[in-house]
Amino acid sequence: MPDNTRGVFSLIIINKAGGLIYQREFQSGLRNLSTNDYLVLAGTFHGVHAITRSITPKIPISQPAPSPATSSTGITAPAASGYSYPNPGVPVSGLDYLETDKFRMTCFQTLTGTKFLLFTDPLTGSVDTIIQKIYELYADYVMKNPFYQIEMPVRCEAFDRHLGAWLRGRT
Amino acid sequence: MVVYSFYIFDRHAECIYKRRWLPRPTSTVGKSRSDTVSGAAPTGLGQTVRSTDDDSKLVFGTVFSLRNMVRKLGGEDDNFVSFTTSQYKLHYYETPTNTKFVMLTDLKSPSMRIALQQIYINLFVEYVVKNPLSPTEHPGGVGVNNELFEESLEQNLEVSSREQVHVRKGETAGSHRSGHIEAIIYKSGISKAQERHSCNRAHTAADSPVVKHTVLRAPACDGTFWREKKITGAQHRSQARQGHPYRLFM
Amino acid sequence: MAAPPRHATMQSISNGGIAPGTDRPQAQQTQQAQLSQQSPGLRVPSNRKTIYDRHLNRSRNAELSRASFAFLFGEMVTYAQRRVTGIQDLEKRLNEQGYPLGLRLLDLLFYRSTSTSSSALSSSSTSSSPPNRPLRIITLLHLIHGPLWRLLFGRAADALEHSVSPDTPNEYMITDNDPMVNTYISAPRDMSMLNCAAYVAGIIEGVCDGCGFETKVSAHNQPTELWPSRTVFLVRFGDPVMEREKVLERAGVK
Amino acid sequence: MTNRFRCISVFEPELIGFLHMRRTRVDKVNAELVTLTYGTIVAQLCQDYDSNYQDVNKQLDKMGYNIGMRLIEDFLAKSGVGRCANFRETADMIAKVGFKIFLNVTPTVTNWTSDNTQFSLIFEDNPLADFVELPDDGRAQDELWFSNILCGVLRGSLEMVQMQIEAHFVSDVLRGDDTTEMRVSLVRYIEDEMPPEEE
Numbered sequence: 001m002p003d004n005t006r007g008v009f010s011l012i013i014i015n016k017a018g019g020l021i022y023q024r025e026f027q028s029g030l031r032n033l034s035t036n037d038y039l040v041l042a043g044t045f046h047g048v049h050a051i052t053r054s055i056t057p058k059i060p061i062s063q064p065a066p067s068p069a070t071s072s073t074g075i076t077a078p079a080a081s082g083y084s085y086p087n088p089g090v091p092v093s094g095l096d097y098l099e100t101d102k103f104r105m106t107c108f109q110t111l112t113g114t115k116f117l118l119f120t121d122p123l124t125g126s127v128d129t130i131i132q133k134i135y136e137l138y139a140d141y142v143m144k145n146p147f148y149q150i151e152m153p154v155r156c157e158a159f160d161r162h163l164g165a166w167l168r169g170r171t
Numbered sequence: 172m173v174v175y176s177f178y179i180f181d182r183h184a185e186c187i188y189k190r191r192w193l194p195r196p197t198s199t200v201g202k203s204r205s206d207t208v209s210g211a212a213p214t215g216l217g218q219t220v221r222s223t224d225d226d227s228k229l230v231f232g233t234v235f236s237l238r239n240m241v242r243k244l245g246g247e248d249d250n251f252v253s254f255t256t257s258q259y260k261l262h263y264y265e266t267p268t269n270t271k272f273v274m275l276t277d278l279k280s281p282s283m284r285i286a287l288q289q290i291y292i293n294l295f296v297e298y299v300v301k302n303p304l305s306p307t308e309h310p311g312g313v314g315v316n317n318e319l320f321e322e323s324l325e326q327n328l329e330v331s332s333r334e335q336v337h338v339r340k341g342e343t344a345g346s347h348r349s350g351h352i353e354a355i356i357y358k359s360g361i362s363k364a365q366e367r368h369s370c371n372r373a374h375t376a377a378d379s380p381v382v383k384h385t386v387l388r389a390p391a392c393d394g395t396f397w398r399e400k401k402i403t404g405a406q407h408r409s410q411a412r413q414g415h416p417y418r419l420f421m
Numbered sequence: 422m423a424a425p426p427r428h429a430t431m432q433s434i435s436n437g438g439i440a441p442g443t444d445r446p447q448a449q450q451t452q453q454a455q456l457s458q459q460s461p462g463l464r465v466p467s468n469r470k471t472i473y474d475r476h477l478n479r480s481r482n483a484e485l486s487r488a489s490f491a492f493l494f495g496e497m498v499t500y501a502q503r504r505v506t507g508i509q510d511l512e513k514r515l516n517e518q519g520y521p522l523g524l525r526l527l528d529l530l531f532y533r534s535t536s537t538s539s540s541a542l543s544s545s546s547t548s549s550s551p552p553n554r555p556l557r558i559i560t561l562l563h564l565i566h567g568p569l570w571r572l573l574f575g576r577a578a579d580a581l582e583h584s585v586s587p588d589t590p591n592e593y594m595i596t597d598n599d600p601m602v603n604t605y606i607s608a609p610r611d612m613s614m615l616n617c618a619a620y621v622a623g624i625i626e627g628v629c630d631g632c633g634f635e636t637k638v639s640a641h642n643q644p645t646e647l648w649p650s651r652t653v654f655l656v657r658f659g660d661p662v663m664e665r666e667k668v669l670e671r672a673g674v675k
Numbered sequence: 676m677t678n679r680f681r682c683i684s685v686f687e688p689e690l691i692g693f694l695h696m697r698r699t700r701v702d703k704v705n706a707e708l709v710t711l712t713y714g715t716i717v718a719q720l721c722q723d724y725d726s727n728y729q730d731v732n733k734q735l736d737k738m739g740y741n742i743g744m745r746l747i748e749d750f751l752a753k754s755g756v757g758r759c760a761n762f763r764e765t766a767d768m769i770a771k772v773g774f775k776i777f778l779n780v781t782p783t784v785t786n787w788t789s790d791n792t793q794f795s796l797i798f799e800d801n802p803l804a805d806f807v808e809l810p811d812d813g814r815a816q817d818e819l820w821f822s823n824i825l826c827g828v829l830r831g832s833l834e835m836v837q838m839q840i841e842a843h844f845v846s847d848v849l850r851g852d853d854t855t856e857m858r859v860s861l862v863r864y865i866e867d868e869m870p871p872e873e874e
Contacts (some may be wrong), residue, residue: 030244041240048236055229056173056258057275086173086258086277091758093257098237100252102245111751111758112835119244132755139752143487143745144605146495146502147612150744156607161649462811464851472806480805481707488749489777490704492742493712500716500738504723518719522711529707559683573708582680594680596844 007124008167009103010132011134012038015151016113018046022154026167030103030119049107049115058083106131114138130167137162172280174328175259178227179295179315184235186227187309188316190324234273236261248311252284266291284325294323450452477532491605498606498617508615512639516623523627530568530628554632556674558593558658558666561632565625566595574601591658595625598648616640618652625654635659706779707863709803717821721810728818735820739827747832750776756845758836762861763787765838766794769829769859779803782857793860795845801855816851829859837865 009029013022020042025032033041045069061082085092098105099122108131116138118131141159142148148156179188234251241251253262260280264272264287272287272295298320299305309315465471501514531554555561562581570578578597600618608615618640629636636658643653658666717735724730732787750756754772759765766784775781780802803822809815820826826842833840839862840857 026220031246033243037243041243044236045240048240049235051229051233052256052261055226055275056231073508086175090257095254095256098241098251098254100245101240102249110748112747114748120216125353132752135748135752141607143748144491144495145606146498147609147616155609158605158607158650161828171455432851462813462816463808464816466848466851466853468853472808480706480802483779484703485706485709485779485802487702487704488746488753490709491714492746493709493716495745496742497712497716497719499741500719500734521715521718525711525717562683573705574747575703579747581683583683585681593683599679638740 007121008130009119010122011119011163012042012117013138013154014042014046014117017151019151020041021152024160024163026164028123045107045117046115049094049109050069053092056085056092103130108132108135110135133166134163137166173277174280175277176226176230176330177275177324178230178271178273180227180231180234180271180273181309183310184231185310186231187311189227230261230273230275231271234261238263238265242405253282262287264288264291270295290324290327294320294327298323377401447638477529481533487601487604490601494602494617494620495605497620511615512619512622515617515619516626516638519620519623519625520627520630523624523629524631525627526569526572526624527628527631530564530572533572534568536664549627557669558662560675561629561634562593562595562656564632565628569624569628570597573621589657591660591663593656593658595654595656596651597641597654598651599619600650600652603650603652616642616652618654622654625656629656629658634662634663684731690693701743704747706805707804710807713803713824714807721819726810726812726814727858728815732818732820732823735823736827736830739829742824743825743828743831743833744835746777746828747835762791764795766859770796773832776783786858788860790805793858796857796859798855798857801848804847804855805847807849816849820847821849822847822855826857829857834865839863 008026010025010027011024012020015021020039023035023038061084094109095107098107104122104124104127105118106118106120106127108118108128110116116131116134118127118134120127120130125139137159138154141162142154142156145156145158148154174192176191178186178190181187237254238251241249250265251263253260255261255278258278260276260278262274262276262280262283264284266272270291272291274283276283294394298317299309300307302317302319305315305317306313313418383384463553497518498511498515501518502511505511505514521549556563566578566581570576574597578595579598582594582596584590584592584594597618600621602618603616606617606619621638622638625638626638629638636656638654638656641653641655645650645651716738717731720731720734721728724734729861734800750773753776756772759768770782770784774796778801780798780800782795782796782798785797787793801822803825807821809819809821820843823844826844829842832841841862842857842859845856845858847855849855
């Protein structure tokens with residue numbers, strides 16, 4: 001159990017439409033807002049996240065490099081329009097980490113569009129393993145709960161219980 | 172370290188300065204040096220360049236909402252420092268006068284907070300605010316684009332980027348310039364014609380064989396400036412290198 | 422010993438297909454379903470291999486991911502929930518879905534316990550697992566508490582208790598501290614009384630009925646600090662079973 | 676539960692020592708429980724739709740779709756795979772990773788169409804259909820697709836990762852065919868709902 005989870009302030013989960021579906025504070029460190037503020041925050045962040053993805057700098061390819069004819073591609077992804085991204089190997093993504101003086105926010109977006117925002121103090125390490133574990137708990141205790149409706153607010157007692165237990169140090 | 176673009180927004184949420192460096196895309200050897208040339212050679216641009224003004228609006232929108240979010244969560248005294256995506260890193264610095272400095276760099280660059288502060292303190296304040304010619308307010312970026320500021324900005328970024336990358340030996344600007352480096356100087360509000368005019372004027376001056384480096388020399392459009400600079404400015408460059416990185420002009 | 426009242430004759434479906442009528446009490450009218458294995462109607466693959474050619478213990482220790490069971494069970498609950506109103510109906514329906522499993526598992530249990538006669542399979546009850554069906558309530562309950570639980574959930578149940586109060590001698594309790602079926606299920610607050618382990622209660626009921634012990638089994642939440650999803654299966658045997666128990670007791674049949 | 680109970684036997688004493696170990700999640704279950712559970716689901720459907728096998732197939736597909744939309748999250752969380760570059764890679768991911776994790780089988784991917792938008796999954800072993808023999812009412816073997824839930828699962832999970840596909844069974848051992856084959860075809864890539872990309 002990563003010992004440095006003491007620096008985890010709070011967690012927010014946003015569904016793929018930008019709606020807030022889960023918010024929980026584990027440790028005080030940030031100002032706590034009303035649920036309405038969190039709803040607004042989730043909505044704006046959803047938009048901002050998309051914009052940060054679209055303002056990714058594009059490097060013009062002067063002589064259009066013959067895009068490697070991947071013979072086996074089915075319907076090919078949108079053809080390169082004379083631009084390449086700074087590091088082409090990595091898929092483009094929106095905002096992943098946000099640093100401020102008082103806290104650090106990690107945003108993990110799943111391929112299905114769900115976003116996990118984890119707020120930790122700037123020095124907390126191994127944030128990626130923490131957020132990966134949270135995703136596994138979410139996949140287990142929310143997605144497998146027949147009483148949870150997809151894209152709706154998460155009110156799964158087992159999820160809260162396991163998340164709290166894991167983050168507060170008891171396995 | 173590669174810098175992609177740099178913006179300044181005033182307290183009226185208007186983009187008063189924008190600079191984009193588009194490094195050569197597929198430089199095989201090491202880091203593509205962010206060769207910067209002022210003034211886009213109008214003819215050089217084959218591809219359709221994305222209309223640049225909405226880019227700055229998007230950047231401002233992002234930065235503004237993130238700043239508010241951070242203020243709301245972390246408290247009024249917390250401020251937004253930087254964010255990273257899988258492709259780039261955005262650095263942000265806001266002065267108490269609500270002037271916002273934004274810089275987009277690649278992922279490997281360290282925190283540019285100090286650099287932005289330096290740009291604000293040494294460049295913006297010195298050459299824009301204290302410049303009697305430029306108005307106190309900068310609607311449409313008027314007065315920010317004076318050569319002094321531009322020139323020093325180049326130096327600062329050039330030196331600070333070289334500091335980080337420990338100087339690529341033997342690389343001369345001229346040999347890499349193959350026509351498609353371009354930096355779009357875009358000051359919102361200034362008509363295209365005026366921009367081209369200022370660029371041409373600098374162009375003719377730079378071609379004269381003996382280029383005595385003077386403070387007010389505006390960098391040429393097509394990078395010739397660098398070659399002359401190298402010839403005449405060698406001692407300047409070496410001087411800048413040993414001196415502390417931000418002393419810019421003799 | 423009278424044939425178990427509701428033991429349905431084996432359907433042509435050894436597993437899926439038409440389940441025995443849910444109204445278990447009245448005898449099944451399945452006599453006309455022909456039992457012949459190679460009835461002309463069913464086509465078989467060209468290699469003529471059918472499930473009867475495979476050894477019954479082939480998938481004995483086979484394992485699948487827990488997630489697949491969780492998703493299937495969750496979908497079963499959602500499907501049942503849409504067709505009923507109220508917790509009692511939902512639990513009744515889950516119970517009915519578990520019942521046929523009980524009937525089938527019973528024979529599998531006996532086949533595996535007698536054929537291997539390994540002691541590991543026999544529960545910790547005093548006598549080694551009896552070759553034929555359990556005759557007494559205690560041996561039946563031990564069969565459920567040990568081998569059946571081990572077959573289904575890989576471990577024995579946590580406790581087996583008998584009611585001490587004189588007016589309910591026919592009530593027994595099997596306790597499972599962490600029922601596998603409920604791991605991922607969080608019932609909403611307004612349905613906190615619901616316990617989806619009614620499905621397992623149905624299985625137990627199927628096994629008991631298969632052995633000739635007509636009974637009613639229900640699942641109840643008994644959370645504790647250490648075991649938040651602890652469940653107790655209340656097994657209530659019918660009066661004919663209790664009479665028979667007394668007769669057998671006098672006859673000294675163990 | 677007011678009346679008090681006398682304990683007959685707590686679970687074997689020697690296991691008490693393993694109390695801590697037992698609490699850790701064992702993520703494997705007995706295959707027969709899954710097989711029998713699926714069997715009872717199909718049986719219940721046959722009863723609810725009184726043996727109208729078309730409806731049963733449709734309902735199984737719908738149930739699979741609901742499962743698929745949730746199962747994809749579990750798949751992504753546990754396997755940590757990234758986005759597939761093309762449909763061929765998706766097919767391999769489904770066969771070699773997806774089915775392996777959930778049903779512990781690896782169907783073979785064959786019969787690709789030339790434009791790489793359709794392929795078949797051949798199941799040598801189908802745990803859902805263990806112990807199963809279709810009803811001998813002369814219709815089931817022609818109308819019922821016993822494992823139709825799998826088609827829904829594929830459709831649901833791929834839709835969540837922006838791929839719209841169509842899947843159906845072509846042959847099934849339970850119907851007396853020699854192989855169990857499922858045909859999967861890509862309809863289209865679904866654009867992200869996010870604001871349209873810059874050109």
